[in-house]
Amino acid sequence: MELRDRILNAAEQVIRTNGLSKTTTKEIARIADCSEGSLYNHFQSKEDLYIHVMKGQLQGYLAVLFKLPGRKGTRTVKENLEEVANAALDYFHLSIVMTASMFTEPNFLARRRQEFEQRNEGPHRSNEIVTVYLLAEQKLGRVNADLNTRSVADLLLGACFQHAFHLQFLGEDEPEAARKQFVENVLQALLHGLLP
Amino acid sequence: MELRDRILNAAEQVIRTNGLSKTTTKEIARIADCSEGSLYNHFQSKEDLYIHVMKGQLQGYLAVLFKLPGRKGTRTVKENLEEVANAALDYFHLSIVMTASMFTEPNFLARRRQEFEQRNEGPHRSNEIVTVYLLAEQKLGRVNADLNTRSVADLLLGACFQHAFHLQFLGEDEPEAARKQFVENVLQALLHGLLP
Amino acid sequence: MELRDRILNAAEQVIRTNGLSKTTTKEIARIADCSEGSLYNHFQSKEDLYIHVMKGQLQGYLAVLFKLPGRKGTRTVKENLEEVANAALDYFHLSIVMTASMFTEPNFLARRRQEFEQRNEGPHRSNEIVTVYLLAEQKLGRVNADLNTRSVADLLLGACFQHAFHLQFLGEDEPEAARKQFVENVLQALLHGLLP
Amino acid sequence: MELRDRILNAAEQVIRTNGLSKTTTKEIARIADCSEGSLYNHFQSKEDLYIHVMKGQLQGYLAVLFKLPGRKGTRTVKENLEEVANAALDYFHLSIVMTASMFTEPNFLARRRQEFEQRNEGPHRSNEIVTVYLLAEQKLGRVNADLNTRSVADLLLGACFQHAFHLQFLGEDEPEAARKQFVENVLQALLHGLLP
DNA sequence: TATGAATGAGTCTTCATTCAT
DNA sequence: GATGAATGAAGACTCATTCAT
Numbered sequence: 001m002e003l004r005d006r007i008l009n010a011a012e013q014v015i016r017t018n019g020l021s022k023t024t025t026k027e028i029a030r031i032a033d034c035s036e037g038s039l040y041n042h043f044q045s046k047e048d049l050y051i052h053v054m055k056g057q058l059q060g061y062l063a064v065l066f067k068l069p070g071r072k073g074t075r076t077v078k079e080n081l082e083e084v085a086n087a088a089l090d091y092f093h094l095s096i097v098m099t100a101s102m103f104t105e106p107n108f109l110a111r112r113r114q115e116f117e118q119r120n121e122g123p124h125r126s127n128e129i130v131t132v133y134l135l136a137e138q139k140l141g142r143v144n145a146d147l148n149t150r151s152v153a154d155l156l157l158g159a160c161f162q163h164a165f166h167l168q169f170l171g172e173d174e175p176e177a178a179r180k181q182f183v184e185n186v187l188q189a190l191l192h193g194l195l196p
Numbered sequence: 197m198e199l200r201d202r203i204l205n206a207a208e209q210v211i212r213t214n215g216l217s218k219t220t221t222k223e224i225a226r227i228a229d230c231s232e233g234s235l236y237n238h239f240q241s242k243e244d245l246y247i248h249v250m251k252g253q254l255q256g257y258l259a260v261l262f263k264l265p266g267r268k269g270t271r272t273v274k275e276n277l278e279e280v281a282n283a284a285l286d287y288f289h290l291s292i293v294m295t296a297s298m299f300t301e302p303n304f305l306a307r308r309r310q311e312f313e314q315r316n317e318g319p320h321r322s323n324e325i326v327t328v329y330l331l332a333e334q335k336l337g338r339v340n341a342d343l344n345t346r347s348v349a350d351l352l353l354g355a356c357f358q359h360a361f362h363l364q365f366l367g368e369d370e371p372e373a374a375r376k377q378f379v380e381n382v383l384q385a386l387l388h389g390l391l392p
Numbered sequence: 393m394e395l396r397d398r399i400l401n402a403a404e405q406v407i408r409t410n411g412l413s414k415t416t417t418k419e420i421a422r423i424a425d426c427s428e429g430s431l432y433n434h435f436q437s438k439e440d441l442y443i444h445v446m447k448g449q450l451q452g453y454l455a456v457l458f459k460l461p462g463r464k465g466t467r468t469v470k471e472n473l474e475e476v477a478n479a480a481l482d483y484f485h486l487s488i489v490m491t492a493s494m495f496t497e498p499n500f501l502a503r504r505r506q507e508f509e510q511r512n513e514g515p516h517r518s519n520e521i522v523t524v525y526l527l528a529e530q531k532l533g534r535v536n537a538d539l540n541t542r543s544v545a546d547l548l549l550g551a552c553f554q555h556a557f558h559l560q561f562l563g564e565d566e567p568e569a570a571r572k573q574f575v576e577n578v579l580q581a582l583l584h585g586l587l588p
Numbered sequence: 589m590e591l592r593d594r595i596l597n598a599a600e601q602v603i604r605t606n607g608l609s610k611t612t613t614k615e616i617a618r619i620a621d622c623s624e625g626s627l628y629n630h631f632q633s634k635e636d637l638y639i640h641v642m643k644g645q646l647q648g649y650l651a652v653l654f655k656l657p658g659r660k661g662t663r664t665v666k667e668n669l670e671e672v673a674n675a676a677l678d679y680f681h682l683s684i685v686m687t688a689s690m691f692t693e694p695n696f697l698a699r700r701r702q703e704f705e706q707r708n709e710g711p712h713r714s715n716e717i718v719t720v721y722l723l724a725e726q727k728l729g730r731v732n733a734d735l736n737t738r739s740v741a742d743l744l745l746g747a748c749f750q751h752a753f754h755l756q757f758l759g760e761d762e763p764e765a766a767r768k769q770f771v772e773n774v775l776q777a778l779l780h781g782l783l784p
Numbered sequence: 785t786a787t788g789a790a791t792g793a794g795t796c797t798t799c800a801t802t803c804a805t
Numbered sequence: 806g807a808t809g810a811a812t813g814a815a816g817a818c819t820c821a822t823t824c825a826t
Contacts, residue, residue: 003806019302021217025800035808037802042806046800077390100296103364106215113367124362143390151355151381152390158355159347165357166320168299171309185347193389194273194340194348199789221817231791233819238789242817395786411694413609417821427787429823438821469782492688495756498607505759516754535782543747543770543777550747551739557749558712560691563701574739581739585781586665586722586732591810613796623812625798630810634796 004042006032011053020101047108054098058121061091065129072136077143078187081156084130085183088157092164099123127153152190159186200238202228208249216297243304250294257287261325268332273339274383280326281356281379288360295319323349348386355382396434398424404445412493439500446490453483457521464528469535470579473548476522477575480549484556491515519545544582551578592630594620600641608689635696642686646709649679653717660724665731666775669744672718673771676745680752687711715741740778747774 001009010032014023025046029036043049064087071080092099102109116122127150134149143149163182167174174182197205206228210219221242225232239245260283267276288295298305312318323346330345339345359378363370370378393401402424406415417438421428435441456479463472484491494501508514519542526541535541555574559566566574589597598620602611613634617624631637652675659668680687690697704710715738722737731737751770755762762770 019305020300022302024798026798029809036800037808037810038806040801041808097299100299103293103296104216104300106218109215109365110367113365122362123365127358127362144388146388147385147390148381151378151385154355154359154378154382155351155385158353158358159350160354161358161361162323162354163350166318166323169305169309169319171306182347182350185344186351189343189347189351190386191390192340192342193391194343194387195389220815222815232817233791233793234789236818237791411697412692414694416819418819421788428821429787429789430785432822433785433787489691492691495685495688496608496692498605498610501607501757502759505757514754515757519750519754536780538780539777539782540773543773544782546747546751546770546774547743547777550750551742552746553750553753554715554746555742558710558715561697561701561711563698574742577736577739578742581735581743582778583782584732584734586735586740586779612794614794624796625812625814626810628797629812 003032003034003038007034007039007042007049008053008056011049012056015053015097020097020104047111050098050101050108051112054095057091057095057098061087061126063087065126068129068133069136072133073140073142077137078191080133081130081187081190082183085156085160085187086179088126088160089164089179089183092161093167096164096168127157130157155190156186199228199230199234203230203235203238203245204249204252207245208252211246211249211293216293216300243307246294246297246304247308250291253287253291253294257283257322259283261322264325264329265332268329269336269338273330273333274387276329277326277352277383277386278379281352281383282375284322284353284356285360285375285379288357289363292360292364323353326353352382352386395424395426395430399426399431399434399441400444400448403441404448407442407445407489412489412496439503442490442493442500443504446487449483449487449490453479453518457518460521460525461528464525465532465534469526469529470583472525473522473579473582474575477548477552477579478571480518480552481556481571481575484553485559488556488560519549522549547582548578591620591622591626595622595627595630595637596641596644599637600644603638603641603685608685608692635699638686638689638696639700642683645679645683645686649675649714651675653714656717656721657724660721661728661730665722665725666779668721669718669775669778670771673744673748673775674767676714676748677752677767677771680749681755684752684756715745718745743778744774 007028010028011023014027014031018027025036025039028049029039032038039046039049043052064083068080068084071083074080102112113122130153131150134143134147134152137143138145138147138149143152203224206224207219210223210227214223221232221235224245225235228234235242235245239248260279264276264280267279270276298308309318326349327346330339330343330348333339334341334343334345339348399420402420403415406419406423410419417428417431420441421431424430431438431441435444456475460472460476463475466472494504505514522545523542526535526539526544529535530537530539530541535544595616598616599611602615602619606615613624613627616637617627620626627634627637631640652671656668656672659671662668690700701710718741719738722731722735722740725731726733726735726737731740
């Protein structure tokens with residue numbers, strides 16, 4: 001593997017292991033098995049390195065989301081949302097530390113904010129994509145017509161977001177079966193509603 | 197106001213303004229208009245100060261949650277959940293930086309984890325309280341009997357959590373009306389379900 | 393006991409327990425069960441307090457030394473030196489931390505140096521008193537006439553000084569019997585000489 | 589000279605000039621003409637730096653002591669002890685501040701104690717080496733057979749130890765001739781004994 | 785006299801970044 | 806491109822001393 005990728009992987013690993021505030025260039029270099037100086041041959045700064053780490057994490061999630069418009073009218077709505085929920089859980093699990101860092105390092109956030117707005121790539125973007133998909137399904141009559149589809153997206157992705165957060169807080173790894181159950185239950189509730 | 201409270205307020209303000217990693221004892225002291233040394237007359241360490249800030253933030257939220265068991269069978273379920281959602285939005289808005297900090301400073305998280313577990317006070321605790329409330333309503337027949345009530349709690353609080361997160365990310369303050377609409381829409385969706 | 397004495401005792405205890413660099417006014421006040429402010433009602437400064445602690449420690453030792461001139465020609469020389477050696481071991485044991493502090497805090501040493509010279513009370517003073525005593529015994533024919541009596545004093549007190557130092561280094565308390573043996577052996581060697 | 593050595597020398601100089609408690613990383617860096625940060629590129633901590641300073645000081649002394657076993661039966665006993673006494677005076681003179689520091693900073697002492705015991709390198713070790721040498725001479729009949737040789741070592745090295753201590757206290761440098769006389773007189777007394 | 789909160793100068797240590805080799 | 810020693814700014818925390826009560 002090329003040094004640049006070794007550095008990216010090392011950074012991701014160190015961040016997830018040590019937390020952001022204990023992620024030092026020294027430690028990243030140690031894990032990547034190179035010198036601290038080398039970091040600066042491949043990335044402009046520590047922040048630049050972080051940005052590339054985040055972009056990498058975002059990939060898989062976006063891939064699923066970008067498939068969503070094509071799903072409308074195919075399979076069941078539940079199956080389509082299940083796919084989204086799983087991708088979201090994966091992504092939130094992977095990126096939660098970096099995400100949290102936005103509020104810990106506000107300058108970083110401010111700079112990213114601009115950039116995100118320009119590219120229309122913020123974290124709320126995924127909720128919009130799901131909203132648009134649900135709107136399309138609504139037009140096809142596969143979703144309750146009275147619903148604010150944005151709210152459904154917020155409920156589903158919010159539940160996944162907070163779930164990932166809680167798991168991280170507890171420091172636990174969730175078995176595959178437990179996650180499956182979580183998604184199933186949440187979708188069940190979301191599909192049929194709270195009222196009797 | 198007593199110095200101790202001035203320090204607590206200053207810390208909260210600085211954290212929200214500068215972010216955690218830029219929150220220095222020097223700046224807190226400057227805002228509290230006292231010396232850095234004085235911080236240590238009232239709190240054992242910076243971390244200890246943070247803990248007290250967090251406890252303060254938790255107060256209002258817990259107050260609402262602890263009222264919840266008494267609400268069962270009274271008013272409408274929607275009204276009761278509305279109250280919860282508003283308190284949650286307030287709390288998440290207020291505390292999101294500190295909450296995020298848990299993942300930035302893993303030692304802090306590790307220590308809090310123990311403490312939280314002992315006192316059964318973790319962030320997931322609020323979801324449990326709502327779950328129990330919904331279970332009670334279920335027994336009264338005011339909630340769909342087929343539902344996993346935990347999932348409903350996760351959906352509602354998750355949506356609020358992520359909403360607060362997105363607002364913070366955008367750096368925007370949400371007008372009262374917008375928040376009201378958000379809660380209304382989310383509850384609508386949650387109550388009636390996604391399916392036609 | 394009066395507060396002033398409580399403070400003196402507390403200071404001595406803390407110094408011997410924690411070492412000088414960990415001896416804080418806060419800890420002294422804690423042990424003396426009074427406020428930090430009270431320290432300054434009875435002593436001008438921390439240094440002033442230390443000086444009074446040292447003076448207290450010096451008492452017993454000086455008492456023995458001042459009896460020495462009167463001992464000349466009485467009992468045996470060995471018995472008289474034994475008494476000196478025991479007093480020296482006691483004093484060095486008690487005061488070694490404070491003594492060491494002179495080199496750790498050179499300003500303190502510089503100020504004490506002046507004062508000691510004025511009063512002729514330096515640590516070398518005890519060697520002189522023993523020297524004078526031995527000179528008197530020499531004149532009485534009870535001590536080898538060819539000897540430099542100062543050297544004898546240096547050997548005896550030096551051995552005691554270093555012995556106390558080694559014990560402190562090892563962190564051991566010496567049983568009564570062991571100390572007795574140490575003094576006996578040292579005097580034996582000193583009295584009869586190294587050569588066959 | 590390499591920076592590492594410049595730092596070691598600077599530390600030694602500052603310690604001897606300012607005393608330990610006034611030896612700051614800032615001042616060491618100033619004298620070594622480098623940044624404070626550089627100290628930590630070469631030594632793990634201030635304490636680690638101190639340890640290396642002490643090890644350097646110990647070198648010359650140990651070299652002489654390790655030659656001692658080979659001296660038995662050669663030259664005169666007096667000459668051999670003279671060599672030891674001079675090396676001891678040099679070493680004690682050089683290291684007395686650091687030695688004193690052990691009692692000022694008890695944590696430091698505690699850690700060194702372990703290490704010293706493991707390597708059998710404590711300050712009392714030199715007395716043992718001299719003791720063993722004298723035992724060998726005793727067997728050769730060059731030393732009084734009735735003597736406890738450990739006591740002779742304690743007397744000689746104790747006198748040197750305290751002498752160095754007194755000189756440091758007085759802040760005086762001893763002329764070469766004076767030191768020679770001191771050693772001569774002490775050995776004289778030690779060789780022939782106190783009794784007529 | 786006794787208090788103890790307030791002080792502020794001073795300490796060790798960390799860390800992202802640079803640059804000569 | 807790779808290195809790693811050097812940097813220096815910044816941070817959390819300590820502590821003897823003061824002073825209003």
